[in-house]
Amino acid sequence: MSVKVRDSLSGGLVEVGGDGRVGIYVCGPTVYNHIHIGNVRGHLFWDVAVRFLRSRGYRVKFVWNITDIDDKIINRANQEGVSWKEIVRRYTDSFHERLRLLGIGMPDAEPRATEHIPEMISLIEELIRRGHAYPAPNGDVYYAVETFPRYGALSKQRLEEMKVTERGQTGHKRNPLDFTLWKASKPGEPSWGSPWGDGRPGWHIECSAMVEKHLPEGADIHGGGSDIRFPHHENELAQSCGAHPERTFVRAWAHHGMVRMAAEKMAKSVGNVVDAKEATLRHGRDAIRMWLLQSHYSQPIDYSDEILEEKRRSCERLLRLYREISRSETSSVLSDRLAGELRERFDAAMREDFNTPEAIAALFDAAGGAGREVSSRPASAGEFASLKEAMREILGVLGFDAGEERISEVDGVRIRHTGEPPEAVLRRVARREHSRRRREWSEADRLREELLREGWTIEDTSAGPVLSRR
Incomplete structure (x- = not known):
């Protein structure tokens, strides 16, 4: 039996895995800051999707990328007076730490943009050869959106309507909507050699190059947030299909909804973010999984x-x-x-x-x-x-922790729990239970809050306290 995925491009259900294989590519983080709980949604959902597919015998190749060169990374490095590589190392480690806290597994491949510069240059050269891209006098290279008749199909926009909302300087662009494939280097910035001079790749070209390298037969599913459907995924589609119209790039596009706080999208630029580590320590990985999985991935969700x-x-x-x-x-x-x-x-x-x-x-x-x-x-x-x-x-x-429940008897109190809590924690739970029995509510509340700050929750039941790790 196959699996059906709602394709953002066609709007219909697309079957994948008919031959027993599923290739999945998901846009990963730009590593310039700690990931927040909104960033986690896609990674946790695809972790579950991959677990399901493998449990049903599918051979899955799962890939997500790391954007390790970007204006945000360079700006952060300049602000802190450190190298851009130090920023990348720090926040890639932070990203992995937060995934581990949430029990999210690693992909089969985690390619980095800077490891794929030759593939990006080759792709840009092919786009120029086919008339879809052009070098500018200053060393930049742009994609000419008017050369790709389907541009706007993924985001359901018409080219004429996009032009109305375009703002800012057009520079050497032939059309204000043309987007950057290669950026000419600026003093003090990292750069790589290319046929158009020293520079670095634009954001959009990296995913096109990495999908082609790591999933050469095309991605059965390409995932990402609904916020990058345009322009990022729209531009990926134009690049890959423009350079290689004879190949299948993506069979189904799947976009997850945004996490909102107080009805506003959670985003670093807005400032309404909760660090994924803080949220996990506060609520526990199982609570976060339950919260995210009880809503369909395609819908927005409130935090x-x-x-x-x-x-x-x-x-x-x-x-x-x-x-x-x-x-x-x-x-x-x-x-x-x-x-x-x-x-x-x-x-x-x-x-x-x-x-x-x-x-x-x-x-x-x-x-x-x-x-x-x-x-x-x-x-x-x-x-x-x-x-x-x-x-x-x-x-x-x-991905829930279904560990076997145990019972420990401490100071005459039967405490139900999983794992092996420290003896000091069990003794405080017993002390709290004795306080409750004596109706010393303030002391019971104090002990409960103390344990809560250390990552433990207690539920009072007729059979005695139940201790859980958050």
């Missing part, structure tokens, strides 16, 4: 501490239901039915444009069915082996 706290609680409920049946060794008729329905719904949802909200709804429905049975007949908790296996597999594909 707030209140929303993330709600998602953390709902995720903990789901995982607790799973852990209640995690020691099951036999399967009842109900277990087999719930497991079968879950697998069928999950597979159908993910094959239809990676519908993670429906996939998670199927998980909650299955867990809820088991939970109602266990509540009415506690002995049935050991009769859900088939559902346990189905949930374990699906939780793994979605």
Whole structure:
């Protein structure tokens, strides 16, 4: 069976993976600052999509790039009085650290722009040869958008309408909309040799060159944020199809919606950003996954501490239901039915444009069915082996931490938890529980806040406290 992806270019569903192979290219970060929680959305979603495809036997080649030369990088280096390479090293390391915190895996290839200068020069030369690009007297090279009749098709804009909104200096451009393929070097900036003089590549050309090198048969799926559909992806399409009209560049374009804060797009330029590391330490990786995956990737999504706290609680409920049946060794008729329905719904949802909200709804429905049975007949908790296996597999594909729940008895208090919390943490949880029993609410609240600052959350239940790592 194939997977269908909603293509931003045609608007229809496009089948990919019919031959068992899927090539995915996603636009990665420009490494001049720490990534914020809005930047994380695409990487987390594609992490899940790749996990699903591989779980179904597809041979996936997953690529995202690092933009390691750009005006923003140079400006940051000049502000700090360090080399541009130091900025790249620092923020590439920061990017990787934040991915690890969120449990996001690395791609099969992570090419950097500066490693592909020869490929970009070759592509620009081909565009000039075919009449799609022209060198300017100052050493810049531009793409002539009027030579590509389909320009604007991806962003659903007409060339005449784009001209109306064009602002700024046109310089040596023949048309104000023509975009830069090669920038002539300026004093003090990094540069590379080229047929047009020393300089560096424009932003758009790097992805065209890297898709062609790392996915030579074309990308089955090209992902990125809706904010770069125009001009970045529009320009990629014009470049690659202009240089090699006989090749398939991309079979399906998939754009994820923006993360908003107070109804405004989260962006460094606006200043309304939350560092991805800070958000993860504050709310926990599972809460962030639940928040992002319960909305379809193509839709915008709102961020707030209140929303993330709600998602953390709902995720903990789901995982607790799973852990209640995690020691099951036999399967009842109900277990087999719930497991079968879950697998069928999950597979159908993910094959239809990676519908993670429906996939998670199927998980909650299955867990809820088991939970109602266990509540009415506690002995049935050991009769859900088939559902346990189905949930374990699906939780793994979605990237949730479904570790086995344990019980520690400390100072007469039974504490439920996963992993191995430090003894000092368990003792404070026990002290808090004793404070609650004595109705010393201020002391109980103080201990709860203290643990919260250290990354631990406590949920009070009739069976005792439940400790979770955020």
